[in-house]
Amino acid sequence: MSLRQFEYALAVAEEGSVTAAAERLRVAQPSVSQQIRGLERELGVELFARTPTGLVPTVVGRAFLREAEVAVSASRRARATARAGAAARWTSP
Amino acid sequence: MSLRQFEYALAVAEEGSVTAAAERLRVAQPSVSQQIRGLERELGVELFARTPTGLVPTVVGRAFLREAEVAVSASRRARATARAGAAARWTSP
DNA sequence: TGAGGTTACGCCTATCGTAATAATG
């Protein structure tokens, strides 16, 4: 379970398809597909239902994705916080 | 920037030393040291000050760790949510 | 010199991308 898997899953949920998510993430489709399947295998649950036109989150998937979103946004704030601190070291030494 | 790095950094902050954190995490000391340094290098900022007796978070480090803690706990909730959903598939099919 | 942290290095797993394979309208 990694932040990358969370980001991929969120992109798939938002875009509705692996293909569109991969384009947005600038990654090959199989990479996204692999990460999603690896996540589902690790958790032992189907996060997305497979439809002819793409992937749509299951009930469990939606609950999972809410927490994943919290984790990803917190990690971005962590990065931003650190970078701001690094910059401050130079603007006001 | 990964959840593992966050967990390692949080353990180091709580234990006050790499050695103690590594023991708690059941990992070799160098692994923890490497992850912390990799994180600091990636962010371009010193998260911990090195003292003779161990590592203590800097000001920036403390701000970073607050967000890291949010990310880690959210990821744990995500896992728990998914596992509960997987279990529910069996208890009430 | 003892207790801590870091660096070097080899192994092993994971991730990626390309290519090939399925399935569905």
Next chain:
DNA sequence: CATTATTACGATAGGCGTAACCTCA
């Protein structure tokens, strides 16, 4: 047949552990 997802597979990068090195009281 076009579009989507998945699997296979080889190459590369990242993480871990052991061993060696450094620093400071």
